[in-house]
Amino acid sequence: MKKKVSLKDIAKAAGVSTALVSYVLTNKEKEARVGKEIAGKIREIARKLNYQPNHIARSLKSGRSYTIGLVVADISNPFFANIARTIEDEAKRNNYTVIFGSSDENADKSWDLINVLLNRQVDGLIMTPTEGSEQQIKQLKERNMPFVLIDRYFPGIPTNNISINNFESAYHAVTHLAKKGRQRIGMIMYKTALHHINERKRGYLEALRDHKLPEKHNLLKLARYSNIREDVHKAIDELRSGRKPADAIFFATNSLALEGLKYMNQLGIRIPEEMAIVSFDEAEAFDLFYSPVTYVQQPILDMGKESVRVLLEQINDPKKAVDHLFIDTKLVVRKSCGSRQKN
Amino acid sequence: MKKKVSLKDIAKAAGVSTALVSYVLTNKEKEARVGKEIAGKIREIARKLNYQPNHIARSLKSGRSYTIGLVVADISNPFFANIARTIEDEAKRNNYTVIFGSSDENADKSWDLINVLLNRQVDGLIMTPTEGSEQQIKQLKERNMPFVLIDRYFPGIPTNNISINNFESAYHAVTHLAKKGRQRIGMIMYKTALHHINERKRGYLEALRDHKLPEKHNLLKLARYSNIREDVHKAIDELRSGRKPADAIFFATNSLALEGLKYMNQLGIRIPEEMAIVSFDEAEAFDLFYSPVTYVQQPILDMGKESVRVLLEQINDPKKAVDHLFIDTKLVVRKSCGSRQKN
DNA sequence: TTTGGCTACTTAATCGTTTAAGCATATTTT
DNA sequence: AAAATATGCTTAAACGATTAAGTAGCCAAA
Numbered sequence: 001m002k003k004k005v006s007l008k009d010i011a012k013a014a015g016v017s018t019a020l021v022s023y024v025l026t027n028k029e030k031e032a033r034v035g036k037e038i039a040g041k042i043r044e045i046a047r048k049l050n051y052q053p054n055h056i057a058r059s060l061k062s063g064r065s066y067t068i069g070l071v072v073a074d075i076s077n078p079f080f081a082n083i084a085r086t087i088e089d090e091a092k093r094n095n096y097t098v099i100f101g102s103s104d105e106n107a108d109k110s111w112d113l114i115n116v117l118l119n120r121q122v123d124g125l126i127m128t129p130t131e132g133s134e135q136q137i138k139q140l141k142e143r144n145m146p147f148v149l150i151d152r153y154f155p156g157i158p159t160n161n162i163s164i165n166n167f168e169s170a171y172h173a174v175t176h177l178a179k180k181g182r183q184r185i186g187m188i189m190y191k192t193a194l195h196h197i198n199e200r201k202r203g204y205l206e207a208l209r210d211h212k213l214p215e216k217h218n219l220l221k222l223a224r225y226s227n228i229r230e231d232v233h234k235a236i237d238e239l240r241s242g243r244k245p246a247d248a249i250f251f252a253t254n255s256l257a258l259e260g261l262k263y264m265n266q267l268g269i270r271i272p273e274e275m276a277i278v279s280f281d282e283a284e285a286f287d288l289f290y291s292p293v294t295y296v297q298q299p300i301l302d303m304g305k306e307s308v309r310v311l312l313e314q315i316n317d318p319k320k321a322v323d324h325l326f327i328d329t330k331l332v333v334r335k336s337c338g339s340r341q342k343n
Numbered sequence: 344m345k346k347k348v349s350l351k352d353i354a355k356a357a358g359v360s361t362a363l364v365s366y367v368l369t370n371k372e373k374e375a376r377v378g379k380e381i382a383g384k385i386r387e388i389a390r391k392l393n394y395q396p397n398h399i400a401r402s403l404k405s406g407r408s409y410t411i412g413l414v415v416a417d418i419s420n421p422f423f424a425n426i427a428r429t430i431e432d433e434a435k436r437n438n439y440t441v442i443f444g445s446s447d448e449n450a451d452k453s454w455d456l457i458n459v460l461l462n463r464q465v466d467g468l469i470m471t472p473t474e475g476s477e478q479q480i481k482q483l484k485e486r487n488m489p490f491v492l493i494d495r496y497f498p499g500i501p502t503n504n505i506s507i508n509n510f511e512s513a514y515h516a517v518t519h520l521a522k523k524g525r526q527r528i529g530m531i532m533y534k535t536a537l538h539h540i541n542e543r544k545r546g547y548l549e550a551l552r553d554h555k556l557p558e559k560h561n562l563l564k565l566a567r568y569s570n571i572r573e574d575v576h577k578a579i580d581e582l583r584s585g586r587k588p589a590d591a592i593f594f595a596t597n598s599l600a601l602e603g604l605k606y607m608n609q610l611g612i613r614i615p616e617e618m619a620i621v622s623f624d625e626a627e628a629f630d631l632f633y634s635p636v637t638y639v640q641q642p643i644l645d646m647g648k649e650s651v652r653v654l655l656e657q658i659n660d661p662k663k664a665v666d667h668l669f670i671d672t673k674l675v676v677r678k679s680c681g682s683r684q685k686n
Numbered sequence: 687t688t689t690g691g692c693t694a695c696t697t698a699a700t701c702g703t704t705t706a707a708g709c710a711t712a713t714t715t716t
Numbered sequence: 717a718a719a720a721t722a723t724g725c726t727t728a729a730a731c732g733a734t735t736a737a738g739t740a741g742c743c744a745a746a
Contacts, residue, residue, distance in 0.1 A: 006732055017696050022734060032735090035694055055463050056408060057732035059399045060701045067442075067463075075431070078627075081424040088418070088444055097442050097463055099410075101431055120398050120410075120440055261631055285628035288604055349702055360726050365704060375705090376723055400702030403731045 005049045013045045014038070021046070025053070059121065068311065069117030070100040071110060071127040079254060079281050079300070080128065083150065086304025087126060094312055096123075105225050107132040118145065124311045128152055131194050146314040150307045152196045153324075160314060162307045162325045166196045169296045169329040170203025173278045174250055176294070178211040180337045182248035182276050185213060186239045188232060188260060189252035191222035200252050200280065219246060223256060232259040240269075247275060248337070254281035254295075261289060272338035278331075292334035299327050348392045356388045357381070364389075368396070402464065411654065412460030413443040414453060414470040422597060422624050422643070423471065426493065429647025430469060437655055439466075448568050450475040461488070467654045471495055474537050489657040493650045495539045496667075503657060505650045505668045509539045512639045512672040513546025516621045517593055519637070521554040523680045525591035525619050528556060529582045531575060531603060532595035534565035543595050543623065562589060566599060575602040583612075590618060591680070597624035597638075604632060615681035621674075635677035642670050 007018040007025075014021065016038060023032035024042045059065045068091050072080040080102075088098045099117060103110035110130050117125060124146035129137060134154050140147050141159070153161040177185050187204045190197050201220070208215040221235030239246040251257035257279035261271075269275050271291045279286065279295045286293035310323045350361040350368075357364065359381060366375035367385045402408045411434050415423040431441045442460060446453035453473050460468060467489035472480060477497050483490050484502070496504035520528050530547045533540055544563070551558040564578035582589040594600035600622035604614075612618050614634045622629065622638045629636035653666045 004732095007734095008732075018733080019697080019735075020695065022732095026734080028735090033693060033695085038694085052458075052462050054403075054732050056399055056402045057701090058734080060397075060403050060703095060732080061734050063701075065399060075418075075428045076421060076425045078419060078421055078424070081421070082419045085418045085445055092444065092459065097444075097459060099440050099442050101435070101440075102428055115395075116435065116440060119395050258627060258631065265631065265633065283627065284601060285626075285631040288601065288608065288628040289631055290608065290633045347702095350704095351702075361703080362705075362727080363725065365702095369704080371705090376725085378724055381724085397702050400731090401704080403702080403733095404704050406731075 004054065005051045006054065007051075009049060010042060010045050010051060013049070014042050016042070025051070064123050064315075065121045066096050067120065067122045068096050068098050068308070069114075069120070069122035069125045070098050071103055071113050071117070071125065072100065073103055073105050073128045073130060075100065075102045077255065078284065079298070082300045083128075083304050086301050087308055090305050090308040094308065096308075096312070103128075103130050105130050107136070111136050114140070124148070124315045126150055126307050126311055129154070131192050144318060146311060146318065148307045148311045148314070150303055152194055155195050158322050158324075160310050160322045160324070162303050162310065162327065163196060164298055164303075164329050165326050166199035167203040167206075169280070169331075170200040170250070170252075171207045172203075172329075172331055173280070173294075173296050174204050174207035175211065176331060176333070177248045177250065177276055177278055177337060178207065178213060180248075180276060180339070182337075183213060184219065184244055184246045185248040185250060186219040186221065186235075186246035187250045187252065188221045188223060188235050188239075188256050190256070191224050191231075197252055204250055218242075223259075228255065228259055232256060233263050236260055236263055236267075240267075249275060249277055251277070251279040254279055254283040254286075257281075257293065257295075258283060258285055261285070261293070272336050276338055277336040286334070289336070291336050293336040294334045295332050297330045297332045299329065302327055347397065348394045349397065350394075352392060353385060353388050353394060356392070357385050359385070368394070407466050407658075408464045409439050410463065410465045411439050411441050411651070412457075412463070412465035412468045413441050414446055414456050414460070414468065415443065416446055416448050416471045416473060418443065418445045420598065421626065422641070425643045426471075426647050429644050430651055433648050433651040437651065439651075439655070446471075446473050448473050450479070454479050457483070467491070467658045469493055469650050469654055472497070474535050487661060489654060489661065491650045491654045491657070493646060495537055498538050501665050503653050503665045503667070505646050505653065505670065506539060507641055507646075507672050508669050509542035510546040510549075512623070512674075513543040513593070513595075514550045515546075515672075515674055516623070516637075516639050517547050517550035518554065519674060519676070520591045520593065520619055520621060520680060521550065521556060523591075523619060523682070525680075526556065527562065527587055527589045528591040528593060529562040529564065529578075529589035530593045530595065531564045531566060531578050531582075531599050533599070534567050534574075540595055547593055561585075566602075571598065571602055575599060576606050579603055579606055579610075583610075592618060592620055594620070594622040597622055597626040597629075600624075600636065600638075601626060601628060604628070604636070615679050619681055620679040629677070632679070634679045636679045637677045638675050640673045640675045642672065645670055 007021045010021045011018040021042050023034050024039045025046060029039050070087055072084060074080055091098050101113040103113055107130050110133050114136060126148050128151045129149055137157055149159050149161040153163055174185060189201055205215055223231035251260055271277055277293055279293055282295060282297055286295055306325055314320055350364045353364045354361040364385050366377050367382045368389060372382050413430055415427060417423055434441050444456040446456055450473050453476050457479060469491050471494045472492055480500055492502050492504040496506055517528060532544055548558055566574035594603055614620055620636055622636055625638060625640055629638055649668055657663055
């Protein structure tokens with residue numbers, strides 16, 4: 001890079017001190033009572049030399065980096081990629097930039113990343129916390145680091161968070177299956193302590209109860225994140241076995257649904273005739289499936305926007321009380337639940 | 344945030360100057376001839392106070408930010424999201440962080456982003472340049488900004504770039520269709536001046552020629568990025584009309600294929616019986632499709648890694664000659680081309 | 687004529703780190 | 717014994733921007 005133009009260069013060219021240049025270029029002429037003529041001259045020279053302020057120097061002085069750290073579970077999952085995208089857009093609109101990283105649902109990696117970001121002096125963090133990261137969150141709180149949790153949160157720890165109504169959304173999705181006349185509705189979810197997933201389970205169970213459907217344990221299947229393929233295959237095999245096989249499956253996330261659908265395709269299970277499907281989250285593949293998949297659509301755009309808004313509020317007013325937003329989802333009804341109605 | 348611990352705090356606690364502390368903590372004891380005892384003491388205190396160096400101050404001094412700017416066309420496209428992911432991983436391994444943004448295939452937005460990143464004093468850029476951004480690239484060159492182009496490049500402008508053999512890959516994919524006995528192979532690509540897409544076209548045309556297949560103009564269809572849905576629908580309608588409809592389609596990108604497949608699903612076109620399909624790039628949905636899609640797999644991991652490697656080389660040695668890597672792709676054969684062989 | 691108050695600037699400290707140069711004291715070499 | 721070298725530290729400038737405090741000149745009010 002060619003040597004950058006600094007305030008000093010402009011000052012020299014204009015025959016004034018750097019202070020004056022700074023006042024003019026940060027529009028503090030009024031307060032600093034800078035002469036009209038010289039202000040114009042300074043601006044002119046700055047333009048001519050194509051002056052670009054050095055953000056790093058500015059940050060050092062101000063103690064603010066105008067940078068947000070973003071830690072998502074997995075940037076290659078379109079759900080998180082889209083969140084990242086809206087966050088980046090919204091941040092840019094507020095003159096912030098975003099540094100990001102993927103934690104891969106791994107608490108150690110998450111802690112690593114957080115520390116890298118803190119060392120980079122980010123002004124705040126937006127995170128989708130992983131299982132077992134409670135201590136990390138508590139430490140951030142103790143250090144008074146502004147941050148916002150998105151998608152997930154820990155019910156025992158008061159934090160800023162932006163999430164959806166997991167319970168209601170799941171309840172609604174399962175109710176939809178019940179109304180379509182499905183009698184034995186299974187669910188496949190991650191084996192996890194993460195609260196948002198367990199809320200989905202609670203919604204599932206309560207919906208079954210309210211519609212007087214069996215909620216036997218063997219209809220609720222768990223898959224390990226690290227072993228998703230095998231566990232989902234096994235879950236589906238089990239759901240289809242026995243005297244009364246399941247006639248519907250509610251998937252707790254898009255990744256689970258994708259594995260499940262792939263496998264059911266392989267097995268030649270007809271959807272929705274043999275098995276009705278509802279999934280949480282979106283996926284490009286849901287559209288393309290021969291029987292487009294009914295899913296719970298999360299308001300990603302709003303979530304991204306709100307997370308930036310709440311974070312910036314917190315940054316600008318560290319004493320602000322924490323904010324807990326629940327945003328509504330939308331059940332997008334397609335063909336995967338069939339059209340038979342409850343008799 | 345609690346006030347951060349600085350060198351000064353450690354110096355005070357140890358009763359020495361900040362210089363000494365700096366020497367010790369940056370492992371320059373040897374050159375600076377620091378006493379063994381005091382070095383140990385300094386380290387001990389630093390550990391106790393949980394000292395974390397201030398990257399911003401360090402950057403200001405060194406003129407390097409240890410930050411890479413990443414400009415992708417669209418972070419919500421899994422292809423770019425995966426590239427972003429590997430770049431982030433690789434950068435972290437080299438103690439760099441990544442600031443990113445999406446250009447949305449829009450040259451103005453791209454220019455905006457580049458400037459934001461330059462103001463943030465990134466040490467280098469990795470970009471997937473958009474159509475019409477030649478001047479931006481030239482300017483970066485003139486300013487001696489280290490950068491690497493990935494996925495795309497401009498043949499007239501010598502730059503570091505990491506790309507694939509677009510011509511050969513397309514040639515290979517179309518040859519595969521020909522070998523499966525397809526006679527009228529269409530192609531749907533973006534209407535763009537971007538070289539990599541046009542190389543795919545060249546590969547398509549040459550393969551047709553070499554296999555003595557018709558390469559009539561009406562088998563090659565263009566879609567506008569901004570109007571992808573309508574244009575792809577129209578293209579498919581046209582390819583299916585006439586006396587001799589196409590019996591195969593080669594899609595130049597995953598986004599085009601996804602639109603195309605959705606539409607063909609709607610129309611009830613059987614794949615591969617009525618229409619064989621090959622697409623460039625991967626997509627989760629390709630797996631899930633009832634007739635899993637044959638595609639040209641790009642070595643995303645390698646591309647991400649190599650781009651970081653080349654960029655860091657350039658950063659560390661600005662006089663280094665530009666590097667132009669072509670990485671091989673792999674044709675992943677699935678069911679979407681059927682099994683009939685050329686007779 | 688002194689005091690006060692403007693106006694239009696400059697000076698200098700500061701943010702946290704790095705690093706060349708300086709300065710005692712001690713040890714070795716000639 | 718004088719000169720040279722080594723050791724172990726400190727001083728201070730620098731990176732580029734911000735901003736409180738200072739100053740000099742001028743005009744008006746007391």
